[in-house]
Every structure is written in C-alpha cells, then in structure tokens.
Amino acid sequence: MGAEPLPGRVVALQANYCLVDLDGPSELGPDGRLLCTRRTRLDKSGLQVCVGDRVTVASVDWRARRGSVVGLEPRQSLLQRPAVANVSRVVVVVSLAEPGLDPLQLTRFLITAEATGQPVQVVLSKADLLPAAAVAAWCRRLEGWGYATVALSTHTGAGLVALRSQLSQPGIAVLCGPSGVGKSSLLNALAPALELRVAAVSGRLRRGRHTTRHVELFPLAPGALVADSPGFNTPALPSDPQTLAAAFPELLARLRASPCRFANCRHQGDPGCAMGDSWDRHGLYGRCLEEVEALAGVRSRGGQGRHGEGGMRQRGDRLEPLLDPQLRRSSRSTRRQALDGELSSPDREDSDPDRR
Ligand SMILES: Nc1nc2c(ncn2[C@@H]2O[C@H](COP(=O)(O)OP(=O)(O)O)[C@@H](O)[C@H]2O)c(=O)[nH]1
Ligand SMILES: [Mg+2]
Ligand SMILES: [Zn+2]
Incomplete structure (x- = not known):
C-alpha cells in the first residue's frame, strides 16, 4: 500500500471504474494501468471524472492492480x-x-x-x-x-x-x-x-x-x-445564439473585420448585416439558429413559437422581432431569466458527462 497519492490520467471508464495510467514507472512496470473505483461524486460540486482527467490515486493494491481515485485536477478544456x-x-x-x-x-x-x-x-x-x-x-x-x-x-x-x-x-x-x-x-x-x-x-x-x-x-x-470514440449522429446545439455564432469561424473572421449594424444581428438577411447571404454556410447557420431559438423559446415560454417569423424592426441599436407587444415583453424577460439561470448554475459544464 503506498502512502502518497500517485498522479495519473484516466484513459477509459468501465461501469463504476476507471482505468488510470500512472505517470512514470511504477511497480506495475511500463504498462502501468490501475483499475480504480470512481466515486459518484468527487467533491461538493458533484464533479465526476471523465476520460482525459488528471487524477491522484491512493489505496493501491499492486498485486490486484486496483486503486481508488482520491483527487481530480482542474480541467484545461472539456x-x-x-x-x-x-x-x-x-x-x-x-x-x-x-x-x-x-x-x-x-x-x-x-x-x-x-x-x-x-x-x-x-x-x-x-x-x-x-x-x-x-x-x-x-x-x-x-x-x-x-x-x-x-x-x-x-x-x-x-x-x-x-x-x-x-x-x-x-x-x-x-x-x-x-x-x-x-x-x-x-x-x-x-x-x-x-x-x-x-x-x-x-x-x-x-x-x-x-x-x-x-x-x-x-x-x-x-x-x-x-x-x-463511439459515433453518434446528432450532436446537440448550444443554448444561445451568441455561442452558436462563436462556433462559425468564417462568421467571426468577417465580423472582426466589419461588424454588422446591429449587435444582435441574426445574419439572415437582417438590415446592415456584414455577412450578406453569399457565404456558404448562410443556410446551415440559419437552420442551426432556428433550432437554437426554438429551444430557447421552449425553455422560456413553455413551447410558444420562436421569434423571427414576423420579421424584424429597428429599436435603438437593436433589432427586435415584430410580435404582439404583450408577448414580446414577457418573452424577452423570461428568456433573459432563463439565460441568467444557466450562466449562474455553478457546475453546468462539469455535471455528469455520461448523462449527456
Ligand atoms: N472505402 C473505404 N472504407 C473504409 C475506409 N476506412 C474505413 N472503411 C470502412 O468503413 C467501415 C466503418 O469503419 P470503422 O472504423 O468501424 O468506423 P467508425 O464507426 O467511425 O469507427 C468499415 O467497414 C471499414 O472497413 C476507407 O478509407 N475507405
Ligand atoms: Mg469505431
Ligand atoms: Zn449580420
């Protein structure tokens, strides 16, 4: 039994266990993989280990090649x-x-x-x-x-x-x-x-x-x-249009050079749009945006239709959907609340990856 926790990396998950590749040589020889228990929660935030995580392992039983993950280093990316x-x-x-x-x-x-x-x-x-x-x-x-x-x-x-x-x-x-x-x-x-x-x-x-x-x-x-990795066919989209736009390099590059007239431009034929409609992924972006907006609408309004269908109008430096004013007021405030709730949720990014 080693007293000091040993550093390593999670290389695979298996049921309630994970395989950890220990750093450097160990008593296991060059191919030093330990089958480790992974607790359902490693800390108060409910963080779970996933493949690629840097961890520390204790309670090592060298003969059985078993151990227990006791620490998780902060992630650089996910x-x-x-x-x-x-x-x-x-x-x-x-x-x-x-x-x-x-x-x-x-x-x-x-x-x-x-x-x-x-x-x-x-x-x-x-x-x-x-x-x-x-x-x-x-x-x-x-x-x-x-x-x-x-x-x-x-x-x-x-x-x-x-x-x-x-x-x-x-x-x-x-x-x-x-x-x-x-x-x-x-x-x-x-x-x-x-x-x-x-x-x-x-x-x-x-x-x-x-x-x-x-x-x-x-x-x-x-x-x-x-x-x-196992294949899957329909990856999820982000929960808001800003994150979606940030995932299109050709959009970011163009907007960096010359921004659209309106900060919340949908880049779908909006007045003053710097992108125009001649870029290759204009239509693909539009389809993703519709889905993101529809889901945001479902979250904030319990299934009411998305905005954008009735056209847009200028209001200050923003574009607004042309909707019944009553509906617009409620949908905008509830949508903002929904987004705030998401952003302030402490462990959104680190919640159980296996559930996704
Ligand atoms: N024609 C052709 N078939 C390939 C090539 N690479 C893989 N395949 C075939 O594609 C199928 C799926 O391959 P696989 O590696 O299991 O795909 P995965 O599901 O993405 O891991 C297999 O029948 C392979 O033989 C290739 O370069 N050319
Ligand atoms: Mg495969
Ligand atoms: Zn635009």
Missing part, C-alpha cells in the same frame, strides 16, 4: 460529447461516401468541437470512394469554412502521413464524428501496434467491423494521446 477532459485538439471525421458527407451534420459536430476552445480540424475519410476532383472540391469548401482539412483513405494510405504527424504533437486529440466513417480504422492505420487490440474483437468472424462502445485514450507518440 469536450462535452464524447466527454473528454483536457483535450488539446479535436479532429472531426466524416466520410466522403458510405455514408455520404452531410454538411449540416458536419456543422453540428464542428459546433460541439468549437465549444472546447481548442484547435479544430477536419478529416475527410474514404477518399478512395470519390474522384480526386470531387475530393479536392470538398477540401476547398471546408477550408472556406475556416478549417484545416485532410482527405485520406485507410484503404490506399493516402493522407495518413500528414495526419499522423499532426496527431503526434503532445496532448490529447479526439477523433469524433458519426458512426461508420472509419474512425477506428483510422486509428489502427495510424498506430499499427494498437491493431491487435482492436482487430481482435471482430477478428476472423468477418463481421466487418469492431464497434466502439466507449471513449478510450491510446498513446500515439510520446506525450501524444488519441481518443477513439
């Missing part, structure tokens, strides 16, 4: 879904075909990724399934959105060298994206040493593929970890 703490890079993976690239779905993944505040890049997989010109056109399109983009194929090996060197930087990179786009195949191609572990599951059964069920961190280079 990807909400899949829940991964201390992410330094998010790689959104979508396939060019089988399944085909859906720009709205990709946008939703990018919005989730942007919420980490960390660099975000795009991988277009299965490049072997489209003509080179079509692949190049997609790359140009996504670069127009503001994203470094790599097209690759695990079948031909194209693009893998470039991605491997990017992911070998120190820190945690997360591969996220819809299921079936080839995230696990990609990780196998990047780190052949892992192939045994992953391929063993589907193996010679010829079932076609291993299905990833949990987030797990894998070492790719010294100090560089990559998370494979």
Whole structure:
C-alpha cells in the first residue's frame, strides 16, 4: 500500500471504474494501468471524472492492480460529447461516401468541437470512394469554412502521413464524428501496434467491423494521446445564439473585420448585416439558429413559437422581432431569466458527462 497519492490520467471508464495510467514507472512496470473505483461524486460540486482527467490515486493494491481515485485536477478544456477532459485538439471525421458527407451534420459536430476552445480540424475519410476532383472540391469548401482539412483513405494510405504527424504533437486529440466513417480504422492505420487490440474483437468472424462502445485514450507518440470514440449522429446545439455564432469561424473572421449594424444581428438577411447571404454556410447557420431559438423559446415560454417569423424592426441599436407587444415583453424577460439561470448554475459544464 503506498502512502502518497500517485498522479495519473484516466484513459477509459468501465461501469463504476476507471482505468488510470500512472505517470512514470511504477511497480506495475511500463504498462502501468490501475483499475480504480470512481466515486459518484468527487467533491461538493458533484464533479465526476471523465476520460482525459488528471487524477491522484491512493489505496493501491499492486498485486490486484486496483486503486481508488482520491483527487481530480482542474480541467484545461472539456469536450462535452464524447466527454473528454483536457483535450488539446479535436479532429472531426466524416466520410466522403458510405455514408455520404452531410454538411449540416458536419456543422453540428464542428459546433460541439468549437465549444472546447481548442484547435479544430477536419478529416475527410474514404477518399478512395470519390474522384480526386470531387475530393479536392470538398477540401476547398471546408477550408472556406475556416478549417484545416485532410482527405485520406485507410484503404490506399493516402493522407495518413500528414495526419499522423499532426496527431503526434503532445496532448490529447479526439477523433469524433458519426458512426461508420472509419474512425477506428483510422486509428489502427495510424498506430499499427494498437491493431491487435482492436482487430481482435471482430477478428476472423468477418463481421466487418469492431464497434466502439466507449471513449478510450491510446498513446500515439510520446506525450501524444488519441481518443477513439463511439459515433453518434446528432450532436446537440448550444443554448444561445451568441455561442452558436462563436462556433462559425468564417462568421467571426468577417465580423472582426466589419461588424454588422446591429449587435444582435441574426445574419439572415437582417438590415446592415456584414455577412450578406453569399457565404456558404448562410443556410446551415440559419437552420442551426432556428433550432437554437426554438429551444430557447421552449425553455422560456413553455413551447410558444420562436421569434423571427414576423420579421424584424429597428429599436435603438437593436433589432427586435415584430410580435404582439404583450408577448414580446414577457418573452424577452423570461428568456433573459432563463439565460441568467444557466450562466449562474455553478457546475453546468462539469455535471455528469455520461448523462449527456
Ligand atoms: N472505402 C473505404 N472504407 C473504409 C475506409 N476506412 C474505413 N472503411 C470502412 O468503413 C467501415 C466503418 O469503419 P470503422 O472504423 O468501424 O468506423 P467508425 O464507426 O467511425 O469507427 C468499415 O467497414 C471499414 O472497413 C476507407 O478509407 N475507405
Ligand atoms: Mg469505431
Ligand atoms: Zn449580420
């Protein structure tokens, strides 16, 4: 039994346990993973450990390779879904075909990724399934959105060298994206040493593929970890329009150069809008905005319709929806209360990531 708590990193969660990779050499040898109990709450705020967390472990039983997480270091960043703490890079993976690239779905993944505040890049997989010109056109399109983009194929090996060197930087990179786009195949191609572990599951059964069920961190280079994650198809959107706008790099870049006339511009044909309607994601942004506003309306008004349908009018330096004045007054104040409530909630970001 060691007396001093030992530092390490959570690399996977399993039921009520977590796997912790201890820093440096230990009595476990080089592959020093301990199965640790994770308490339902680590502190008064109800914080739970998630993959990527820096923790301290005590009550170690070296022979049974067991321990108990007793401390959690503050997080530098958090990807909400899949829940991964201390992410330094998010790689959104979508396939060019089988399944085909859906720009709205990709946008939703990018919005989730942007919420980490960390660099975000795009991988277009299965490049072997489209003509080179079509692949190049997609790359140009996504670069127009503001994203470094790599097209690759695990079948031909194209693009893998470039991605491997990017992911070998120190820190945690997360591969996220819809299921079936080839995230696990990609990780196998990047780190052949892992192939045994992953391929063993589907193996010679010829079932076609291993299905990833949990987030797990894998070492790719010294100090560089990559998370494979289960796919899910519809990431949630942020709860307010400001956060949504902040997740569109091309919007931010343009507004930094020349702001719209109104601070609360919806960028959907509003008077004095600096964006206009010729930007590629104008329509995608509009669809996300409608959903964000509808949900904000549901939260504040118990299901009443969103604003925007009746047009907008100028009032001071703000634009306001043209609505029945009675309704407008109540909806604006209750909406503000709803937002305030969210912002002041102490552990909103750190609440149980598994529930999401
Ligand atoms: N054509 C083609 N198929 C691929 C490629 N990479 C993966 N796949 C196939 O896509 C399917 C899903 O792969 P998988 O790695 O499990 O996707 P995940 O759900 O994102 O982890 C499998 O049948 C793979 O063989 C590729 O580069 N080209
Ligand atoms: Mg997978
Ligand atoms: Zn605008």
